[in-house]
Amino acid sequence: MNFVPSAPPACISDASTWCSQVFSITHNEWLAGSAGWLVTKPLRIIFILVVAFLVRYLTRRLIDRVTTLPGSGGKIPALLKPLRERAPDVLGPAVVERRRQRAKTIGSVLRSMSTFLIYGLAFILVLGELGVNLAPIITTAGILGVAIGFGAQNLVRDFLSGMFMMIEDQYGVGDVVDIGPATGTVEAVGLRITTLRDLKGTVWYVRNGEVLRVGNSSQGFAVAVVDVPLGYSADVDLATTVLMGAATKATQGEPLAVNVLEPPEMLGVEKVTPEGIELRLTVKVRPGKQWAVQRALRGQLLGALEEAGFEPPLGRFMSSAPATDK
Numbered sequence: 001m002n003f004v005p006s007a008p009p010a011c012i013s014d015a016s017t018w019c020s021q022v023f024s025i026t027h028n029e030w031l032a033g034s035a036g037w038l039v040t041k042p043l044r045i046i047f048i049l050v051v052a053f054l055v056r057y058l059t060r061r062l063i064d065r066v067t068t069l070p071g072s073g074g075k076i077p078a079l080l081k082p083l084r085e086r087a088p089d090v091l092g093p094a095v096v097e098r099r100r101q102r103a104k105t106i107g108s109v110l111r112s113m114s115t116f117l118i119y120g121l122a123f124i125l126v127l128g129e130l131g132v133n134l135a136p137i138i139t140t141a142g143i144l145g146v147a148i149g150f151g152a153q154n155l156v157r158d159f160l161s162g163m164f165m166m167i168e169d170q171y172g173v174g175d176v177v178d179i180g181p182a183t184g185t186v187e188a189v190g191l192r193i194t195t196l197r198d199l200k201g202t203v204w205y206v207r208n209g210e211v212l213r214v215g216n217s218s219q220g221f222a223v224a225v226v227d228v229p230l231g232y233s234a235d236v237d238l239a240t241t242v243l244m245g246a247a248t249k250a251t252q253g254e255p256l257a258v259n260v261l262e263p264p265e266m267l268g269v270e271k272v273t274p275e276g277i278e279l280r281l282t283v284k285v286r287p288g289k290q291w292a293v294q295r296a297l298r299g300q301l302l303g304a305l306e307e308a309g310f311e312p313p314l315g316r317f318m319s320s321a322p323a324t325d326k
Contacts, residue, residue: 044129052122059114067107105191106166155192157209162191165208171216176288178215181206221261222290224283226297231276234310239279240266246304247281247297256296259289 127134166189171177175186177196184198194211196204230239247264250256262284270280281301285293 041129045126048122048125048129052118056115056118059118060111063107063110063114067103067110102166102169102172102189105162105189109163109191154207154209158192158207161208161211162189162194165189165194165211166191170214171218174288175216175218177217179206179211180213181210217290218287220287222285222287224285224290224293224297226281226294226301227270228279228281228301228305229273229276230279231311234277236269236277236279238308239305239310240268242304242308242310243279243281243301246300247283250297250300251283251293256293259286259293261285 124134127137165171171186171194172189173186176184177186179194179196182196182198182204184196184202184204186194187197187203188195190208192208194206194208196206198204228239228243230236244264244266247266251260251264260283264281264283267280267282269277271278281297283293283297
């Protein structure tokens, strides 16, 4: 049997190709014909990976730069400047921690998304260089993605809800909120879990996806509400005058003046009960300070009524509106 030698690769005659360069060094036709696989494709794959690493590194550096607090003094990170911020200034040092957590969480999401997109694109380009048919892989990945999405829909809902809470700044560290399952002071806000501590010291971990409504007592302003009980025989007009005088004096002096935004307002008779009459007085105050103002006003108003000769109904005490005292 006679073996006919195979013809040398045509690329050998082209001095500008890797095929010709490999042949001139090795004088091996098989190596020259496989130069594309042995040299060109590995170099392209290495180039893709190096570019992916560099882009990921620069992207993460940029994200870290815009999500880091610029020095001290409670300045706003660059990432949060275009977003609306509802943090009350009265929180003091808690504002810095609130901004830090918010920027850190959003930055973590951005880093994860950028890593997934950059490495995912690099992986697809590498498979293309290897000649792999991407259509079945993309189809399989899509089916798996749908299956995982259905299986982990609660987890996905928690993360999406947490992301929107962060962007919209619905609440943050230091806020007093009512989110349905629990009411208390926010200690931490994450993408999946919000941590609250109630008045009894119990720590509550609430999934963000389960939060259907949020009552925030620490945004904009608050209203201190004090209900004053009187007997049926009391002179309502005189009691109103006494209470307004005492409330005005109390809110203009220390320590309440710093927390009061507007003069007190007497709303008048709020309720008539079998025990007597209730008068309601309100004061617009800084967010989160309504409970301290209410407690201080109770003592001042009680003393003023006693000095004026009023006696509260038997067994009744001055109280604030229910579900607002802290």
